[in-house]
Amino acid sequence: MALLAGDMENNSHSRRLREKIRLVRGPLDAVAETLWSHPRLREIYPEFLFRNHSVIRSSVPLMQAAAAQCEKMLDSDPVAGGMLAYLRQHIPEETGHDEWVLDDLEALGFRREDVLRRIPPPSAAALAGAQYYWIRHVHPVALLGFIAVLEGTPPDVEFFEQTADRIGVPRRAFSNLLLHGKLDPRHRDDLDHALNALPLNDRHHALMGVSAFQTVSLLTQVASEAVQ
């Protein structure tokens, strides 16, 4: 009951972050439009998947790094406890999702070991690497800005089923997007509830904003490189 009351009092936390992301996500939407309407989508889709894997492989390790930092701060930081509870719930939910992308690539004829042997693009390393910096040297709450961007726009299941059909690719090669389309609306809501229950101050908000802006920029770069 106390959590619910706190949630209702502070429902501006999630809205404040989402409003910032809404304003800057134009370049990301533009790349999405270019990518999914690309006349050679069938040809570039595997490269997109490789880049997707380069990013998604860092999801659980980043949350583990943030959780470890929260544990260290439990006695001194009022945000750490609530954030740790959210991460402990979310880590198992996200575990193994990088395998879904490898499954998709395998469905297209690519061997897992070949995909894993490729060096990920620097833009993907910068995207994840920045979060390790924020978590370790500033505050783990930064990661919530990153997650808010990545889980903020759940894939539209019907759209991606039609896209697979349109380019003549088996739907099982879109399993990552189709499964996330079903899971991410709830994950987005879970993050909003977690944000609203945290005792966030202006500095936390600024850091989540900086992290989200950087995430939009680097994610745009990661995806743009796939369509070049």
Added chain:
Amino acid sequence: MSNVDKLTGAGLIASGAALTPDDHSVINNLSDDEVNALVSVSKKLPSHFVQKHWGKSSTQPAGEQSLGIVF
């Protein structure tokens, strides 16, 4: 100088972009660190990208189409 003026001056907001009152409020409530971060990260993007789309996004329903790079 307001944040809107700063970001317009830095080329992040197209001159004459149709910002709503809510957009103005969100932008003008950004901290200095956030404004500086925006200017910094925007240099990684083609300038026309930012200029073309900032402001446009505020009139579109967010999340019409997922990029597909997920968490």
